């Protein structure tokens with residue numbers, strides 16, 4: 001059926017079209033001035049030293065672990081309630097993902113108090129995911145990392161411009177990774193970004209994103225582009241200027257869009273507070289967040305009821321989703337599975353409701369009244 005209220009709507013208008021046409025007409029469509037402009041925007045808006053544009057966040061995560069020197073048999077502590085790319089990237093290096101549970105139905109991020117018990121002499125890093133743009137317990141996590149000499153990667157895909165105690169998410173750990181996939185806050189189809197305050201890491205990321213070739217510096221020093229060396233085993237993880245020109249428009253529209261999302265979340269909170277057995281994670285959080293998605297967790301009901309509620313919403317024209325099917329339950333992850341009771345509960349009882357800037361109060365009312373009616377009847 002055609003949803004009347006989709007989970008997400010692109011925040012696109014003529015601006016994006018114009019930007020693409022301009023880039024095409026400039027005759028330079030691969031990595032170039034638009035990628036640079038986008039990187040400068042990230043540096044400025046996130047108040048971080050370096051930003052490197054990439055093909056997507058999966059390649060960003062891969063490079064993050066690679067430049068942090070994560071190697072075969074090393075262990076990396078990670079959540080299971082995330083998109084599979086977060087944890088796949090650990091395995092690209094040959095390292096072992098060690099799943100840590102999330103905190104509670106109210107705080108569905110990695111549990112800062114459960115991390116230390118998982119640390120062994122093989123542990124090299126922690127990757128955190130800021131769900132829906134709500135920050136992980138970064139003070140606690142950074143203190144543990146410091147004490148045990150561990151690196152911290154932030155998967156900040158849900159949280160561009162989100163803040164934790166005045167700092168932008170992605171700039172607190174060693175490396176932050178962002179995605180510009182179609183349904184993210186910044187949409188370009190495919191695209192990604194790494195941010196870091198470490199100049200050595202940035203240099204290596206730039207090298208690895210383009211085959212380990214020194215061509216850029218050679219171009220500058222020798223004045224021609226023919227002579228280059230390959231000094232590292234790199235990849236082609238470069239973004240192109242067509243996508244970057246869309247991203248520049250999107251980043252410039254982001255703050256206004258996030259303000260609208262804050263209002264949408266307020267409408268949801270007012271209504272969901274009155275529905276029995278519905279928990280809104282991070283309901284009492286204050287601080288600027290991106291509100292990438294609108295997750296709720298049902299309590300005192302079965303998974304079957306959760307699934308039936310989703311069907312009722314579907315029948316009422318409301319698209320929903322689940323964030324996320326827990327990774328430790330996937331066939332390809334059986335060898336890494338361990339007991340994660342809170343993650344198990346949330347993955348079985350979570351529903352993601354529609355969230356985008358142009359969602360109206362009437363639509364939020366329709367979604368919440370359908371949800372309440374369906375929960376009452378089941």
Ligand SMILES: *Cc1c(COP(=O)(O)O)cnc(C)c1O
Pocket residue numbers: 055056057058059082083085086129155157158178179180181190191192
């Ligand atoms: C979207 C997403 C990714 C993957 O990003 P791509 O750009 O599609 O590679 C990784 N982690 C999280 C939490 C995401 O939401």
